[in-house]
Amino acid sequence: MTGQTPRLEIRNLTRRFEGRAVVDHVSLSILPGQVTCLLGPSGCGKSTTLRMIAGVENQDAGEILVDGAVICDSHTHVPAEHRRIGLMFQDFALFPHLSVADNVAFGLTGPAAERRARVETMLDRVNLRRFIDAWPHELSGGEQQRVALARALAPGPRIMLMDEPFSGLDNRLRDEIRDTTLAVLKDSGTAVLLVTHEPDEAMRMADDIALMRDGKIVQQGAPYNIYNAPVDREAVAFFSDVNVIRGTVQGALTETPFGQFLAPGVADGQAVDIVIRPQHLKIDFDRNGSGPLATVQDGTPARGVVVRARFMGNESLVEFRMDHDGSLIKATVPNVFLPKPGKPLWLTIRRDRCFVFPAAG
Numbered sequence: 001m002t003g004q005t006p007r008l009e010i011r012n013l014t015r016r017f018e019g020r021a022v023v024d025h026v027s028l029s030i031l032p033g034q035v036t037c038l039l040g041p042s043g044c045g046k047s048t049t050l051r052m053i054a055g056v057e058n059q060d061a062g063e064i065l066v067d068g069a070v071i072c073d074s075h076t077h078v079p080a081e082h083r084r085i086g087l088m089f090q091d092f093a094l095f096p097h098l099s100v101a102d103n104v105a106f107g108l109t110g111p112a113a114e115r116r117a118r119v120e121t122m123l124d125r126v127n128l129r130r131f132i133d134a135w136p137h138e139l140s141g142g143e144q145q146r147v148a149l150a151r152a153l154a155p156g157p158r159i160m161l162m163d164e165p166f167s168g169l170d171n172r173l174r175d176e177i178r179d180t181t182l183a184v185l186k187d188s189g190t191a192v193l194l195v196t197h198e199p200d201e202a203m204r205m206a207d208d209i210a211l212m213r214d215g216k217i218v219q220q221g222a223p224y225n226i227y228n229a230p231v232d233r234e235a236v237a238f239f240s241d242v243n244v245i246r247g248t249v250q251g252a253l254t255e256t257p258f259g260q261f262l263a264p265g266v267a268d269g270q271a272v273d274i275v276i277r278p279q280h281l282k283i284d285f286d287r288n289g290s291g292p293l294a295t296v297q298d299g300t301p302a303r304g305v306v307v308r309a310r311f312m313g314n315e316s317l318v319e320f321r322m323d324h325d326g327s328l329i330k331a332t333v334p335n336v337f338l339p340k341p342g343k344p345l346w347l348t349i350r351r352d353r354c355f356v357f358p359a360a361g
């Protein structure tokens with residue numbers, strides 16, 4: 001909703017180590033009940049950003065606001081324990097010497113009866129009330145994770161910071177725990193900043209994704225927009241395998257073996273990369289040396305020879321060596337399609353799914 005005060009806002013947050021800005025003018029805001037994922041490769045500065053918001057690391061510049069009030073800038077520094085920020089980190093284990101009830105009650109104050117009632121409510125939310133008197137070692141990994149969530153949410157934090165919270169769980173359990181966690185977080189109205197290096201996790205959890213690289217946020221938006229309108233070639237490649245077809249621009253157009261592509265605003269003679277995901281190529285049979293007819297949607301077919309084909313479960317991945325320049329191109333098709341190496345086939349690319357970027361380097 002426009003005009004709503006963000007629960008969490010950071011402005012130009014910067015942190016330098018040994019002269020290098022590992023977090024470089026990072027700004028973002030999160031509304032109550034919204035989940036934002038800070039997504040990026042290892043070492044891009046995600047955890048450092050989170051640590052500054054939590055108050056366990058000082059920024060060199062920038063400000064942090066909660067509900068419109070500054071909690072940290074060059075003059076103010078609200079200590080970590082007064083920020084009402086919940087934390088859930090991968091290695092943020094339960095206290096092994098405390099029962100489930102005492103773990104969840106850990107950050108609570110007030111009369112014992114009230115604390116007990118709050119613990120029961122929180123365990124109900126994560127469907128673990130029956131384990132109230134159990135010890136952490138009696139619970140599975142997923143159950144422990146849900147208790148950790150109940151513990152983090154029990155004091156009613158305004159913001160939850162989560163750093164790769166699901167990475168210790170096996171795949172199938174992880175999907176289930178993510179869904180439960182998301183439902184509980186949404187219900188609590190907390191603003192969530194979740195750090196992950198896994199695009200699938202971000203797509204699954206986030207209302208908003210902030211894509212981070214080398215200390216900077218390079219793109220921010222809804223998962224759909226980040227996936228379908230990426231800012232550059234690396235942003236496409238972060239979410240999936242990509243094929244890159246290099247071309248040179250003449251008169252805002254580039255000629256390729258797959259047909260012509262528009263390159264508006266790019267100067268004559270400049271190289272461009274046409275980037276296409278493997279699932280957006282179409283494969284067609286060779287008809288005595290010719291392919292299918294060119295169409296407006298799919299451009300001109302180009303011929304390649306199968307290098308290898310693998311069955312991946314839901315789809316088959318076929319790799320081609322292209323006749324025109326010897327480059328390798330990957331295409332995926334649903335179900336089982338395993339042509340023999342050496343077989344000539346024709347490829348077309350879905351023109352509406354191509355991204356054209358000025359070539360880097």
Ligand SMILES: Nc1ncnc2c1ncn2[C@@H]1O[C@H](COP(=O)(O)OP(=O)(O)OP(=O)(O)O)[C@@H](O)[C@H]1O
Binds near residue numbers: 017
């Ligand atoms: N206390 C420190 N002293 C010096 N350099 C540091 C310190 N903390 C972090 N760095 C460096 O800052 C960069 C960003 O680290 P950070 O942990 O924030 O990245 P990340 O994106 O969270 O990575 P990962 O996903 O691997 O945890 C890294 O190059 C790291 O080596």
